[in-house]
Amino acid sequence: MSDKYETHVNAILAECPDADAKEVAEAFAKYETEFYIPPQDAMRSILRRFKGEQAVPTNRGSSQAGSSTPRNTKKVTKLSELNGNDKDIEIEVEIISHNMREQTIRGEQKQIAFGLLEDNPWEEKGDKTRWEYKDWGPSPNLAPGSIVRIEGASVNEYQGRMSLNINQSTRIAIVREGTRPVVAPGEPQDINTLPADGYVCVVGRVLAARPDQIHKKDGSGSLDIVRGRIADESGTIGFLSWEPFDHAVGSLLKIDGAQVRTFRDTPELNFGRTTKVEIFHDKNFADAEALSQQTVLTISQFRDGARDVDAVVQITEWTKRSFTRDGEERFLWSGQIADPSGRCRMSAWSELPITEDQLPLTVRLKGVRVRAWQGIPDVTVDTMDQVEILDSTPWDETLDLTNHTTEVDLTELATGASRVGVSTCAIVVSVREDSGFIQRCTECRRVLREGVCAEHGPNDGNSDVRLRLVMDDGKSSVSLLTNKAATLELLGMSEAEMKSAVDADGQMAFVQHLRGRMLGRMVQASGRTIVDEQGAMMLADQASILDEDAGLRATELRAHWGVA
Amino acid sequence: MQSAPRARRQPAWHMLASEFSEATLNEKGSGEYDPSFVITKLGAKVNRVIVAGLLERLEVRETSNGSTLYQGQMRDPSGLHYFSVGDYASESMRELTLSLVEKTETGEPVLLLMTAKSRWYQTDEGAVYTSLRPEEACEIDAKTYALWLTRASQGTLERMKIHSDSLGAEPTQEGLKASGVPEHMVDGLLLARNHYGEIDTESYTLNVMQALDIAEGRMEAASQPAPAPQAQLDVDSSPGDSSDDDVKDTLVAIISQMDQGDGVDFETVLTNAGARGVDRQVAEAKLDELSNEGTLHEPRFGWFRIVE
Numbered sequence: 001m002s003d004k005y006e007t008h009v010n011a012i013l014a015e016c017p018d019a020d021a022k023e024v025a026e027a028f029a030k031y032e033t034e035f036y037i038p039p040q041d042a043m044r045s046i047l048r049r050f051k052g053e054q055a056v057p058t059n060r061g062s063s064q065a066g067s068s069t070p071r072n073t074k075k076v077t078k079l080s081e082l083n084g085n086d087k088d089i090e091i092e093v094e095i096i097s098h099n100m101r102e103q104t105i106r107g108e109q110k111q112i113a114f115g116l117l118e119d120n121p122w123e124e125k126g127d128k129t130r131w132e133y134k135d136w137g138p139s140p141n142l143a144p145g146s147i148v149r150i151e152g153a154s155v156n157e158y159q160g161r162m163s164l165n166i167n168q169s170t171r172i173a174i175v176r177e178g179t180r181p182v183v184a185p186g187e188p189q190d191i192n193t194l195p196a197d198g199y200v201c202v203v204g205r206v207l208a209a210r211p212d213q214i215h216k217k218d219g220s221g222s223l224d225i226v227r228g229r230i231a232d233e234s235g236t237i238g239f240l241s242w243e244p245f246d247h248a249v250g251s252l253l254k255i256d257g258a259q260v261r262t263f264r265d266t267p268e269l270n271f272g273r274t275t276k277v278e279i280f281h282d283k284n285f286a287d288a289e290a291l292s293q294q295t296v297l298t299i300s301q302f303r304d305g306a307r308d309v310d311a312v313v314q315i316t317e318w319t320k321r322s323f324t325r326d327g328e329e330r331f332l333w334s335g336q337i338a339d340p341s342g343r344c345r346m347s348a349w350s351e352l353p354i355t356e357d358q359l360p361l362t363v364r365l366k367g368v369r370v371r372a373w374q375g376i377p378d379v380t381v382d383t384m385d386q387v388e389i390l391d392s393t394p395w396d397e398t399l400d401l402t403n404h405t406t407e408v409d410l411t412e413l414a415t416g417a418s419r420v421g422v423s424t425c426a427i428v429v430s431v432r433e434d435s436g437f438i439q440r441c442t443e444c445r446r447v448l449r450e451g452v453c454a455e456h457g458p459n460d461g462n463s464d465v466r467l468r469l470v471m472d473d474g475k476s477s478v479s480l481l482t483n484k485a486a487t488l489e490l491l492g493m494s495e496a497e498m499k500s501a502v503d504a505d506g507q508m509a510f511v512q513h514l515r516g517r518m519l520g521r522m523v524q525a526s527g528r529t530i531v532d533e534q535g536a537m538m539l540a541d542q543a544s545i546l547d548e549d550a551g552l553r554a555t556e557l558r559a560h561w562g563v564a
Numbered sequence: 565m566q567s568a569p570r571a572r573r574q575p576a577w578h579m580l581a582s583e584f585s586e587a588t589l590n591e592k593g594s595g596e597y598d599p600s601f602v603i604t605k606l607g608a609k610v611n612r613v614i615v616a617g618l619l620e621r622l623e624v625r626e627t628s629n630g631s632t633l634y635q636g637q638m639r640d641p642s643g644l645h646y647f648s649v650g651d652y653a654s655e656s657m658r659e660l661t662l663s664l665v666e667k668t669e670t671g672e673p674v675l676l677l678m679t680a681k682s683r684w685y686q687t688d689e690g691a692v693y694t695s696l697r698p699e700e701a702c703e704i705d706a707k708t709y710a711l712w713l714t715r716a717s718q719g720t721l722e723r724m725k726i727h728s729d730s731l732g733a734e735p736t737q738e739g740l741k742a743s744g745v746p747e748h749m750v751d752g753l754l755l756a757r758n759h760y761g762e763i764d765t766e767s768y769t770l771n772v773m774q775a776l777d778i779a780e781g782r783m784e785a786a787s788q789p790a791p792a793p794q795a796q797l798d799v800d801s802s803p804g805d806s807s808d809d810d811v812k813d814t815l816v817a818i819i820s821q822m823d824q825g826d827g828v829d830f831e832t833v834l835t836n837a838g839a840r841g842v843d844r845q846v847a848e849a850k851l852d853e854l855s856n857e858g859t860l861h862e863p864r865f866g867w868f869r870i871v872e
Binding site for chain 2: 122147175176177427429430431433470472473474475476477508511512515516519520521535548550551553554555557558561563
C-alpha cells in the first residue's frame with residue numbers, strides 16, 4: 001500500500017509535514033477501494049482533510065496537482081464550493097441533459113446549448129447537486145450521460161439561483177463518454193422511450209386534463225396549473241402545464257420542447273413558456289378509448305408517483321385506523337390488495353362500502369395515485385367514487401391471493417419495478433463475507449459496522465441472522481438477502497448450532513463453508529424486491545438450494561440439443 | 565422509460581476453459597471505470613465467469629515490489645484456466661488460497677469452483693492471452709462439479725446456436741436483433757464476427773460431449789488414451805502464428821540444452837525463457853501445449869524432457 005501511493009503520499013506530506021504517511025496512504029487506499037477514486041483525483045480531498053478545517057487556498061490547486069498552467073483557476077469537486085462571482089473554475093460533472101436552442105444575439109441567429117449538470121459524478125451514493133448550464137460555444141463534447149471536466153467556466157447567480165456559463169474559451173474534456181441517445185429537437189419520440197430528464201417532443205392524445213393549483217412553499221400565494229395525461233400507442237405519461245392549457249380530452253397534440261422531470265419513480269412532462277403545443281392531424285392515430293386501455297395496470301406495473309392509474313384488484317385485508325391531528329380524531333382505512341401479478345398495500349382517506357366478511361373482494365380502481373414505501377407500492381384512494389365493486393374476478397376465482405407468489409424470471413425482476421410476492425430461480429455466484437450473524441442498530445435496524453450505526457452512533461445492537469448472496473442467470477444479477485427464519489431453514493441449522501459453528505472456526509471458515517454449499521448451485525427464493533439505481537435486491541422470507549440431478553440434466557440437454 | 569445506465573454488476577457466464585482461453589479479443593470501455601471484457605469466438609462478452617475444474621497447480625511467486633502473488637491452473641474437460649490471487653484478493657479468498665497451496669503441496673486432489681473476473685494481456689508480438697482473477701471460490705464435490713459441467717455445456721450450446729443463427733443476419737445491431745439474437749449477445753457477436761471471421765465450432769461440440777459424458781457418470785466415454793509419444797511431433801499440429809512457434813522452439817531449445825539426463829525443472833525453464841524475452845505466462849501455456857502435443861514429457865512432476 002505504501003509503495004503504490006508513494007508519489008501521492010509525498011505530495012501530501014510536502015503540504016502537510018505533520019501528517020502521518022501511513023494514514024495518508026490509508027486514505028488513498030480508502031478512496032480507491034471504497035469509492036473508486038484514483039489517487040490523482042483524491043489528492044485534493046485528502047489534502048483538505050489533512051490540512052484540517054482551514055480552507056485550502058484554491059488557486060494553488062492546479063500547480064499542486066502537477067499541472068503547468070499558470071492560470072488562476074478555482075478547482076472544486078462540488079458545486080456548493082462555488083460562489084456567485086467565480087470567474088474561472090474547474091470541475092468534473094455529469095451532463096444530465098443537453099438541449100439546443102436558436103437564439104438571436106446582436107441580430108445574429110446563434111445556436112446555444114443548455115441543460116442540467118450534476119457534481120460528484122464518480123461517487124455512486126454520494127450527495128449530488130444539480131445546476132443548470134448554458135453553453136455559448138456550443139461545445140460538441142457535451143452530451144447527456146457523459147462525464148466531463150469543465151475548465152474555465154464562470155458562475156452565474158440570478159435571483160439566488162446558481163448556474164454555470166460555458167463559453168467559447170472554456171475547455172471541455174470528456175472523462176467518460178455519454179451513453180444516452182441525443183434526439184434532435186422537433187423529432188417526436190415514442191412516449192415509452194422518453195428519457196428520465198431533458199427536453200423532448202411528443203405527439204399524443206389528451207386522455208385527461210383538469211385545473212389544479214400549486215401553493216408556494218413560502219406562502220406567497222398559489223399558481224394555477226393544469227394536470228393531465230397524454231398517450232400514444234407506445235404508452236402514456238402525465239403532464240403538468242404551467243401555462244394555460246385548454247385542449248379538450250381527446251385532442252391530438254404535437255408538443256415540442258416539453259421538459260421531462262422525474263418525480264419519485266414517475267416521469268412527467270412539464271409544459272412551460274418555451275413549450276410549443278399545437279393541434280396535430282393524423283387520421284390513423286388511435287382514439288382516446290383505445291389509448292386509455294393503457295392506463296389499466298397490473299400491480300407489477302405500479303410505480304412510485306404514478307397518477308391516473310386504473311386497475312382491477314382484489315382486496316384481501318381491510319382495516320380502519322384512527323389517528324389524531326390538530327386535536328381531532330381522524331380515520332384512515334388501509335389493507336392489502338392483490339392481483340395475479342403480485343401484492344401491495346392500499347390506503348383510503350374516506351370510508352369505502354366494504355366490510356370484513358366480504359373479503360376477498362374484487363374492485364375496479366379508477367384514477368388512483370401510487371406512492372411507495374421502501375419500494376412497496378401503496379395505492380391511495382382519495383374519494384369513494386374511485387372504487388367500483390365488481391361481481392366477479394377476471395381471473396380464476398379459486399386463486400387464493402392472500403399468500404400468492406408469482407414466479408418471475410430473474411432478468412424481469414432485475415429490470416422491472418419493485419415487487420411484492422414474487423419468487424425466482426437463479427445460480428448463487430457470491431456469498432458475501434458478512435453472511436451469518438450481524439448486529440442491528442437498536443433504533444433503526446441498520447446493520448452496525450464495528451458496533452457503530454451510521455445514523456445513531458455506537459450502540460450494543462441486537463443480534464440477527466441473515467445471508468447476503470448474489471444470484472445470477474447469466475444475463476442479470478440480483479442481491480439476495482435472506483431473513484433469519486429463511487436462513488436457518490435453508491442451512492438446516494438452529495441459531496445455537498450456527499453460533500457454535502462460527503465460534504469454533506471463525507467467520508471466514510463459516511463463510512467458506514457456506515460457499516461450499518451454495519456457490520454455483522441453483523437457489524429458489526421468494527419475497528419482495530427493491531429495484532433502484534443501485535441495482536436490484538430481493539428480501540427473501542424463503543429460500544432453498546434446489547437438489548438437481550446432473551445426470552438427468554445432461555441427458556435432457558443431449559435430447560434437447562441433439563448432441564449424440 | 566430509459567434512465568441513466570449505472571455501473572451494474574456484470575453477470576457471470578458459465579463457460580468451459582477452451583472457449584475462454586481461445587479468446588484473443590478484448591474491450592475496455594472509454595471511461596476510466598468502465599468494465600473490461602474478453603470477447604470469445606462465440607460472441608460472449610465476458611467480464612465475469614463461473615468456472616470449475618481440477619486444481620492442477622498453485623504456487624506462490626514473490627513479485628518485485630514485495631507483494632505476494634499466487635498463480636494457479638485449473639483444468640476442465642476442455643482445457644486449462646490460468647488464474648492468480650494477489651494481495652488485492654479478499655481475505656476469504658487469500659485464506660482459501662493458503663489452504664489450497666498446502667493441499668497441492670501434499671498432492672491432494674482438489675475440485676474447485678470459482679467466480680472470477682476475466683483478465684487479458686498482450687505480448688509484444690501482439691498475441692493475446694486470457695487469465696482469471698478469482699473473486700470467490702470453494703472446494704466442491706464431484707456432484708456439484710457435474711452440475712456445473714451441465715450448465716457450462718448448456719451455455720456453450722446456446723451460444724453456438726445463437727452464433728450460427730446470426731451468421732445470415734446483417735452485421736449491425738438492428739440486423740442481429742431482428743434475427744432474434746438475445747439482447748445480451750448482440751454486442752459481443754458483432755465484435756466477435758469482425759475479429760474472428762468464420763470459425764469452426766466442431767471442437768466446442770466435442771468438448772460439450774465430453775463434459776456431458778462426465779456429468780452422466782460415463783467416465784470411460786469421457787476418457788481418452790494418452791497421446792502416443794512418438795505419434796505426432798509439432799509438425800503441423802499447431803496452426804498458431806509464427807510467434808507462438810517461436811516460443812515453442814525457444815522452450816525446446818532451452819530444455820535440450822540444459823537437460824543433464826533427468827529433465828529440466830519448471831522454474832529453470834521459465835527463468836531461462838524469461839531471459840530470452842518470453843513472457844512467463846505465455847511460456848507456461850506453451851510448455852503445457854508442448855506436453856499435450858507429445859513433444860515434451862514429464863518423467864516426474866515439474867521436470868520436462870524432450871520426447872526422443
